Amino acid sequence: MTTQETLEIFRQTRALLEGHFILRSGLHSRQYFQCAQALQEMPIVEKLGAALADKFRHLPIRTVIAPAMGGLVLGQEVARQLGCRFIFAEKEDGKLVLRRGFTIAPGEKVLVVEDVITRGGRVEETLKIVRDLQGDIQGIAILVDRSGGKFKPEYPLFSLLQMNVETFESDQLPEDLKVIPAVHPGSR
Numbered sequence: 001m002t003t004q005e006t007l008e009i010f011r012q013t014r015a016l017l018e019g020h021f022i023l024r025s026g027l028h029s030r031q032y033f034q035c036a037q038a039l040q041e042m043p044i045v046e047k048l049g050a051a052l053a054d055k056f057r058h059l060p061i062r063t064v065i066a067p068a069m070g071g072l073v074l075g076q077e078v079a080r081q082l083g084c085r086f087i088f089a090e091k092e093d094g095k096l097v098l099r100r101g102f103t104i105a106p107g108e109k110v111l112v113v114e115d116v117i118t119r120g121g122r123v124e125e126t127l128k129i130v131r132d133l134q135g136d137i138q139g140i141a142i143l144v145d146r147s148g149g150k151f152k153p154e155y156p157l158f159s160l161l162q163m164n165v166e167t168f169e170s171d172q173l174p175e176d177l178k179v180i181p182a183v184h185p186g187s188r
Contacts, residue, residue: 001051006143006161009048013038020180025119027167028177032185033144035115048160049077052141055158056082056111059138063087063104065130066113067096067122074143075113082111089126096125098133106134107185112155116144118167120151127153 003128010016015037021029039045052074061084066075079086089096104110110130114123123140130137132183139156148164151157168174 001047001160003161006048006051009038009044010161011146013041013044017185020177020181020182022170022184023118023167025121025167026170027118028170028173029118029146029165029167030177031118031165033146034185035070035074035143039115041096045073047075048143049081049150052143052158053078053081053162054115056139059111060109061111061138062109063135064111064113065089065104065126067126070115070122071113072114074169078111078113078141091130094109096122096129098129104130104133104135105134109138110135110136112140114140114142116146117142117151118146118165120153121149123151123153127155 009168010033015034017032017034018030021032023029061082061083064075064079066072066088068088072088075088076086087102089098092099107161112123112126117123137155140153142157142159143161145151145159149157149162
């Protein structure tokens with residue numbers, strides 16, 4: 001699947017929003033990828049999940065882990081495509097943890113899947129969970145990398161769509177964003 005095809009899916013499903021958004025990272029942006037809009041259609045989930053899974057199919061992955069909420073649907077589909085187990089990390093007292101009896105065995109081959117990153121904070125939290133349990137991180141699969149390639153983890157990373165989307169600190173907003181009310185469209 002090409003970058004253009006992925007971007008077209010976001011446009012057709014109205015998952016690429018324009019306005020004034022406050023991202024989970026606290027940064028402000030004119031664009032927001034509302035992946036939930038695209039991922040509500042199972043044929044699209046299957047297509048995107050297959051495209052991500054194909055990049056890691058050659059590896060002996062035993063488990064896919066995704067941070068909740070954004071990575072859940074996509075992570076589960078990537079795991080289904082790879083024929084492996086799926087688990088997720090979720091917030092507890094403001095930080096990501098494994099709950100619900102999920103475990104990772106030492107040396108277990110793990111792929112991290114996330115829908116969108118800007119700074120990569122949730123992916124980093126997920127990587128730490130896997131490292132702390134001595135899992136063997138095989139790579140990171142991202143639907144949309146908004147960092148423009150600035151997020152550079154020590155593991156192989158693949159994204160279907162990489163864009164350099166302008167972001168701003170709250171005290172450095174351009175004039176056009178100052179006059180538009182800011183919204184939090186996603187999970188926090």
